[in-house]
Amino acid sequence: MSTSVPDSGVAPAARPSSTPALLRLDGVHAEVAGQPVLRGITLDVAEGEFVAVLGHNGAGKSTLLRTVLGLVPVRRGQVRFSGDDITRSPTPQIVRKGVSLVPQQRGYFENLSVADNLAFGARTDGRIGLDEIYELFPILRERRGQLVGTMSGGQRQMVAISIALMSSPRLLMLDEPSVGLQPNLVARVMEVATQVNTEFGITVILVEQNIEKVLQVARRVVVINQGLVQLDEPVAEVTADHIWQLL
Amino acid sequence: MLLEVENVSKSFGGLQAVKNATFEVPEAQVTGLVGPNGAGKTTLFNMISGTIRADAGAIRYRDMEITGLTPQARIGRGIARSFQDVRLLPRLTVLENVVVGVQGQPGERLRNVFTRPRHAVRSEKENLRRAAECLDYVGMPVSVHHELAGGLSYGEQKLVSIARLLATGADLLLLDEPTSGLDEGSLDEFRTVLRRLIAEGRTVLLVEHNMLLVRELCDRAVFLSTGEVLAIDTPGRLMENEELRNVYFGA
Amino acid sequence: MSEYILSVATLIAIYAILSVSLSLLVGHTGIFSMAHAALFGVGAYTYAVLTVQFGWGPGPALIVALLAAALAGAVMAIPSLRVSGDYFLVASFALQVVAASVFENWTSVTGGTGGIPGIQRPTMGPLDFGDSTAFLGLAVGVAVLVVAVSLWIVRSPYGRMLHVVRDDEVVAATLGKPVRFAKVSITVLSGAFAGLAGVLYAQYLLYLSPGTFEVATSVSVITMVVLGGMTSVLGSVIGAAVIVLIPQGLRQLDIASSAAGPLEQVFFGLLLILLMFVRPQGLLGGSRRPAAARGDVGDAAKGATVHAA
Amino acid sequence: AVVMTGCGTSSGSGGGSAAGGGGTGEGYACDADEVTIGGLWAQSGPQAAYGEWFANGTEMAVEHINADGGIGGRTQIRLQVEDTRALPEPAVVAFQGMVSDGIQYVLSSFSSQTLALAPIAANEEVVLINGGAQSDALGEQGPFLFNTIPLLRNESVALAEKLYEDGVQSAAIIYTSDDGGEAARENFEEAFTELGGEITGVESGEFGGTDFRSQLTKLRSTDPEVLLLGAFGQDSANIINQVREIGWDVPLANTSWVAIPAVLENPAAEGLRLTTIPFEPSEEFQQEYQQKYGEAPTSAFIGNYYDGVKIFAEAFEHVCDSGAETVSGAALADAIREIETFDSVYGSELTFEEGTASRPIDLAVIRGGAVTPVE
Amino acid sequence: MDLFVQLLLNGLVAGSLYALVAVGFALIFAATRHFHIAHAAVFAAGGYFAYFLADLLPVGSAIAAAVLLSVVLGVLLVVFLYRPLERRGGAGFVLFLVSLGALIVIDNIFTVGLGARPARLDAGGWFSTTVDIGRWSLIAGQVALIVVAFVLFGGLVTLLARTRMGKLVQAFSGNPEFVQIVGRKPQVVLVVVYALGSLLAAVAGVYVAADTGMQPGLGETFFIVSVMAVIIGGIGSITGAFVAAMLLGLLENILLLVMGAEWTLAAIFVLFLVLITVSPEGLAKINLRRARASA
Numbered sequence A: 001m002s003t004s005v006p007d008s009g010v011a012p013a014a015r016p017s018s019t020p021a022l023l024r025l026d027g028v029h030a031e032v033a034g035q036p037v038l039r040g041i042t043l044d045v046a047e048g049e050f051v052a053v054l055g056h057n058g059a060g061k062s063t064l065l066r067t068v069l070g071l072v073p074v075r076r077g078q079v080r081f082s083g084d085d086i087t088r089s090p091t092p093q094i095v096r097k098g099v100s101l102v103p104q105q106r107g108y109f110e111n112l113s114v115a116d117n118l119a120f121g122a123r124t125d126g127r128i129g130l131d132e133i134y135e136l137f138p139i140l141r142e143r144r145g146q147l148v149g150t151m152s153g154g155q156r157q158m159v160a161i162s163i164a165l166m167s168s169p170r171l172l173m174l175d176e177p178s179v180g181l182q183p184n185l186v187a188r189v190m191e192v193a194t195q196v197n198t199e200f201g202i203t204v205i206l207v208e209q210n211i212e213k214v215l216q217v218a219r220r221v222v223v224i225n226q227g228l229v230q231l232d233e234p235v236a237e238v239t240a241d242h243i244w245q246l247l
Numbered sequence B: 001m002l003l004e005v006e007n008v009s010k011s012f013g014g015l016q017a018v019k020n021a022t023f024e025v026p027e028a029q030v031t032g033l034v035g036p037n038g039a040g041k042t043t044l045f046n047m048i049s050g051t052i053r054a055d056a057g058a059i060r061y062r063d064m065e066i067t068g069l070t071p072q073a074r075i076g077r078g079i080a081r082s083f084q085d086v087r088l089l090p091r092l093t094v095l096e097n098v099v100v101g102v103q104g105q106p107g108e109r110l111r112n113v114f115t116r117p118r119h120a121v122r123s124e125k126e127n128l129r130r131a132a133e134c135l136d137y138v139g140m141p142v143s144v145h146h147e148l149a150g151g152l153s154y155g156e157q158k159l160v161s162i163a164r165l166l167a168t169g170a171d172l173l174l175l176d177e178p179t180s181g182l183d184e185g186s187l188d189e190f191r192t193v194l195r196r197l198i199a200e201g202r203t204v205l206l207v208e209h210n211m212l213l214v215r216e217l218c219d220r221a222v223f224l225s226t227g228e229v230l231a232i233d234t235p236g237r238l239m240e241n242e243e244l245r246n247v248y249f250g251a
Numbered sequence C: 001m002s003e004y005i006l007s008v009a010t011l012i013a014i015y016a017i018l019s020v021s022l023s024l025l026v027g028h029t030g031i032f033s034m035a036h037a038a039l040f041g042v043g044a045y046t047y048a049v050l051t052v053q054f055g056w057g058p059g060p061a062l063i064v065a066l067l068a069a070a071l072a073g074a075v076m077a078i079p080s081l082r083v084s085g086d087y088f089l090v091a092s093f094a095l096q097v098v099a100a101s102v103f104e105n106w107t108s109v110t111g112g113t114g115g116i117p118g119i120q121r122p123t124m125g126p127l128d129f130g131d132s133t134a135f136l137g138l139a140v141g142v143a144v145l146v147v148a149v150s151l152w153i154v155r156s157p158y159g160r161m162l163h164v165v166r167d168d169e170v171v172a173a174t175l176g177k178p179v180r181f182a183k184v185s186i187t188v189l190s191g192a193f194a195g196l197a198g199v200l201y202a203q204y205l206l207y208l209s210p211g212t213f214e215v216a217t218s219v220s221v222i223t224m225v226v227l228g229g230m231t232s233v234l235g236s237v238i239g240a241a242v243i244v245l246i247p248q249g250l251r252q253l254d255i256a257s258s259a260a261g262p263l264e265q266v267f268f269g270l271l272l273i274l275l276m277f278v279r280p281q282g283l284l285g286g287s288r289r290p291a292a293a294r295g296d297v298g299d300a301a302k303g304a305t306v307h308a309a
Numbered sequence D: 001a002v003v004m005t006g007c008g009t010s011s012g013s014g015g016g017s018a019a020g021g022g023g024t025g026e027g028y029a030c031d032a033d034e035v036t037i038g039g040l041w042a043q044s045g046p047q048a049a050y051g052e053w054f055a056n057g058t059e060m061a062v063e064h065i066n067a068d069g070g071i072g073g074r075t076q077i078r079l080q081v082e083d084t085r086a087l088p089e090p091a092v093v094a095f096q097g098m099v100s101d102g103i104q105y106v107l108s109s110f111s112s113q114t115l116a117l118a119p120i121a122a123n124e125e126v127v128l129i130n131g132g133a134q135s136d137a138l139g140e141q142g143p144f145l146f147n148t149i150p151l152l153r154n155e156s157v158a159l160a161e162k163l164y165e166d167g168v169q170s171a172a173i174i175y176t177s178d179d180g181g182e183a184a185r186e187n188f189e190e191a192f193t194e195l196g197g198e199i200t201g202v203e204s205g206e207f208g209g210t211d212f213r214s215q216l217t218k219l220r221s222t223d224p225e226v227l228l229l230g231a232f233g234q235d236s237a238n239i240i241n242q243v244r245e246i247g248w249d250v251p252l253a254n255t256s257w258v259a260i261p262a263v264l265e266n267p268a269a270e271g272l273r274l275t276t277i278p279f280e281p282s283e284e285f286q287q288e289y290q291q292k293y294g295e296a297p298t299s300a301f302i303g304n305y306y307d308g309v310k311i312f313a314e315a316f317e318h319v320c321d322s323g324a325e326t327v328s329g330a331a332l333a334d335a336i337r338e339i340e341t342f343d344s345v346y347g348s349e350l351t352f353e354e355g356t357a358s359r360p361i362d363l364a365v366i367r368g369g370a371v372t373p374v375e
Numbered sequence E: 001m002d003l004f005v006q007l008l009l010n011g012l013v014a015g016s017l018y019a020l021v022a023v024g025f026a027l028i029f030a031a032t033r034h035f036h037i038a039h040a041a042v043f044a045a046g047g048y049f050a051y052f053l054a055d056l057l058p059v060g061s062a063i064a065a066a067v068l069l070s071v072v073l074g075v076l077l078v079v080f081l082y083r084p085l086e087r088r089g090g091a092g093f094v095l096f097l098v099s100l101g102a103l104i105v106i107d108n109i110f111t112v113g114l115g116a117r118p119a120r121l122d123a124g125g126w127f128s129t130t131v132d133i134g135r136w137s138l139i140a141g142q143v144a145l146i147v148v149a150f151v152l153f154g155g156l157v158t159l160l161a162r163t164r165m166g167k168l169v170q171a172f173s174g175n176p177e178f179v180q181i182v183g184r185k186p187q188v189v190l191v192v193v194y195a196l197g198s199l200l201a202a203v204a205g206v207y208v209a210a211d212t213g214m215q216p217g218l219g220e221t222f223f224i225v226s227v228m229a230v231i232i233g234g235i236g237s238i239t240g241a242f243v244a245a246m247l248l249g250l251l252e253n254i255l256l257l258v259m260g261a262e263w264t265l266a267a268i269f270v271l272f273l274v275l276i277t278v279s280p281e282g283l284a285k286i287n288l289r290r291a292r293a294s295a
């Protein structure tokens, strides 16, 4: 049903920045199941930024994050992280460079216990350890022996977020982390995202549907539409209504 | 009362997911089922729709006990559900996904396929028309009717799953987090659909974490926590409740 | 036409019936059966035993053979009600081995490994199916009928219901579909078709022995179905033709040594591998590519894990 | 009849298809430079080891005849072999192909495939030679099937009689559940009990690489005087080992098919009693075979197929000598019946009785790694 | 009684053989969801390689080299067939058929090499020395087989339960893609799993070659019974597979007391069908209940 959008689209706003880009996408094209999904994404994210990505269902937000991580092959264009070309690097190698993703679905191992799951995120040099996680999600301490597959939808989501946080990445990508979470936890997750960004200088890319929430936490907004960057502005320069109209 | 849940319990191994839950769902209203993650909402849905069996307690629909019935029998009486994780059939087309919701199709009986082919064909036409209507109802354009459901975006899938629910003709609709992950546009669409349904006299039991939506759409809400019903009230009053605020809504 | 060509053409028609009947299960209902050779065998043996051992006429023997194969299909459906995916694959494997074992060891009825010689082809009025051309006509006629019925079925609402059952049983149940009945009825019908193929096979070969109805045959029928495209009824026909013709084609290569047989098998294996790389959706499995190619054996094991205990 | 591509067009050219013509009625031309005969046996699958012996015997005979200038010093024989995996269906299809190519004479083996071919051979009037299968049903398959191997009933009955004469009163049977093993059991059991002997127990196992120890353990508890092995090839060798490994010293017996190197060289087989169809090819033959195939020609199968080709040559000449211009399958079959007795590579004579070779059967014993006759 | 105990001992031997093949398959299947029917070919390869190499090397080295080669074979299959195919989106039946193709190819290549003669490995005189156990007996080769089966099984369980690699294998079995997202290499898991699984099967293959000789088609027979054990044991449970395989071996032999050998396998299969119809999750269901209760 996707009507084709000409490659030119809306040119992304030039983003002069004093710090060198941590992540740089240059005209990235990608396909899923033979269908073009990303059609030339160009995006720079500087170290320490907090970028929110918005867009319709099916706009290609998840695909964008998965492409950065090498889970979706790049057809055309280039992805650089911290100056290195990672366009064709295997996922584990990219992760080791310091990129973490909380996927939209199944960001955990159902068949392992909570504790075993968290161990996969643990880093010896980690700034966020088990204690911090258990403070954030107390239920996980209580249930540390339970198989994640037997937990409720929201409980699983907590595990997924925790694994990514514990890996203490340079770039943290969150794909709708609050889906299915109870309201007070949604707020907590947003707080934590802000906290790791400001306290530890972790660069954050957050995909979200809730515009108001996004504007509260992020410092820059990127809107994706039909596989292209449609808007790319600092939060200060956009309003919810403005974005509403784009969507 | 359309649906009565009385002292229903369910344990998984050592974990009691639902404890003596009792509540009612009045006809032609939207009743919310809210509560923290892991409260037992999905588990309750599973028991009402018959995909799992309650350990104890009774479930009544239109004053008839349905506790022991199969899922097939329950939908036959007019209870239909959606899934937290959508569950469309990705290899069927959008229209097929909806038409399979229609109950009592003569063409689904192998015997009729051979012995009464004309009858089956005629009613098939009628069913397809009805499915198309349901898709129209949720705002899906005709152009997507023959696309595979697997290729739809998440939001569209959710709308199609509601169309499928409508096609069943059921009176009681169980919706499990129908809006999570929907973009703002689709959310609007969903609101409209739900209002129209209620206006038509259907009954909805809605699981939802989006409290703005609950407040806007629900007449009453059941608050569930660690498997127990803590309160039943209007959404507005529930949200003012200090205790619930702490465990759920947040400051 | 030479006897040879008639013979190969007849085999293609018979295997087409068999593979179409299996595609109803595998492609349309998601029942991955490794026991199709057993159903085929039940039809063939019932017919042969009744006509040769008990002197029945071809008509009644045919009817009983179809019923027996349908019944065998019903028996096969029982585990399919409880398990799916890999579990059923292995369950049907077991059924296949049990059936083969019965064909081989119930010597007093099936003649054991010695088999049943002396089967006759039927005559119908002026039509003598002992004539190879007439028999080919019969086989093709039956095949066309089976294909037509199968196409009609998979395109009916009943077929659509099978697809729902195939893709998600929980959803099917919550939509009010009679999941069990759907599975049993299609397995019974598929069994009857396989039995029909078996009867034709007995009449074609005029001799039965258990070797024909072993796992290897089930495997080659599955190959026919997958080759043609699991959800394509016509594809199954093509798959059958290709699998029957391959050894005939290789024969023309005339590799004259004792290694010819194994090399032919090696070639067949390589072909299978190559096909899965080049066209996993099968020859006619075109339009609905991504999903069809994902056809899932691994389903039952979802959430299964390696654990030491 | 429509003839397969490449057939009939090159008659007499020395190409692969001088057989010419298709279907029944016609046949080989007496003045052809080359005629084709068929071979149908397993080249792959579990039975392929036997296929190799059949092939070797057949090939040697073809080479010998061709080296001597062909049949009647003129007609070369060409051998066309196809793999059947010992299954009936591929055999039938391949056979039909051979018939369409005009072949009038086909060597086959394995009971089930040969039983499937027999009615078609009769219908198409093509001679079918079996030198490997011993199932008794092969004795009643009409005028176009000739067995160059005695059937099991002949051997098993002889074995039962000779053992009983030796004073053996009771026997247990272990057999493989293939047609050969099955027939061996049935015939022996019937003959032995008829004579007044007692069968103390019967056990079976799958053909091919089975561990028989448990069955043997069970049979041991029935305490028979002799254990009959209804198995051949490696299975037979395995059973012999396993009998001794479980510490059972019962005397063993088997029919001639047991005499393969793996058994003869095995000290555990010492003293095993067996029927033999004395296969004593000439020194020359033995040397040639050894050189060609790297083993001694101990299997009688080799001889049976060698004879099968020789019979063809003799029958072919017989037909042409009688003034015919073509040699049909029917004519070949008649010729074989007329000639009746042939020289055999066995070193003895071969006589057909109702289509089945009657060969002398002796009782022997394995001693010092060799089959030694007993008086 | 004498007979019964001897049959039990024989059952233990058969069970050990099935267990080696079954545990290897269970590991591979649970971790990868590959219906690796070419496992049967790896089993056969163990026997064939040992048979061929015994002409060139002392028997001990030949066996070691044969096992190593089979392990390499198993790993090659996953690296060059399954993995690339998965990359192209193949799964389920597609992988099954490729595996089937590989089985046919490998089996027949050996047949060409052998001329279909049974490959009987001469493992030395010790192999068939009778070992008396009370009034009963086994041969030394059988005793060795049982010991090896238990040792390898124990080692594998320890490895899975105690090491990081074990956890990684489990993680991979649950969510292979997420393994990459947490920065681990899935190839490593695949290689380890196939190497270990193939090792177990190859050892069983060597034993069969030494005992009765390896033959075309033999691998499939052992494979079918072993897969059945995997299902009875509960897919994913290594211990379940081991125990079920042992039980099948014992049962197969004990059934001889009441029926002929031609029916024992059929009887086991019928029993299997009844069992999975009644309790689809196999023995693991019981395990799972216990695990939940303790959670």
Ligand SMILES: Nc1ncnc2c1ncn2[C@@H]1O[C@H](COP(=O)(O)OP(=O)(O)OP(=O)(O)O)[C@@H](O)[C@H]1O
Pocket: A032, A033, A035, A037, A055, A056, A057, A058, A059, A060, A061, A062, A063, A064, A104, B150, B151, B152, B153, B154, B155, B181
């Ligand atoms: N496995 C798949 N098969 C077919 N199409 C797919 C698949 N995965 C994604 N797509 C298609 O790719 C497009 C982009 O999907 P993506 O998941 O990136 O969207 P999104 O912006 O994350 O949407 P949402 O907000 O719903 O999560 C959609 O049109 C979707 O239908």
Ligand SMILES: Nc1ncnc2c1ncn2[C@@H]1O[C@H](COP(=O)(O)OP(=O)(O)OP(=O)(O)O)[C@@H](O)[C@H]1O
Pocket: A150, A151, A152, A153, A154, A155, A180, B012, B013, B015, B016, B017, B035, B036, B037, B038, B039, B040, B041, B042, B043, B044
């Ligand atoms: N099959 C199962 N085995 C063990 N525990 C289970 C199982 N299913 C659910 N649970 C547990 O039961 C509790 C209730 O789960 P349920 O899915 O009903 O929660 P929910 O209210 O729907 O939560 P959410 O809002 O997160 O979806 C949870 O603690 C969960 O861990």
Ligand SMILES: [Mg+2]
Pocket: A061, A062, A063, A104, A175
């Ligand atoms: Mg997304």
Ligand SMILES: [Mg+2]
Pocket: A152, A153, B041, B042, B043, B084
């Ligand atoms: Mg839920």
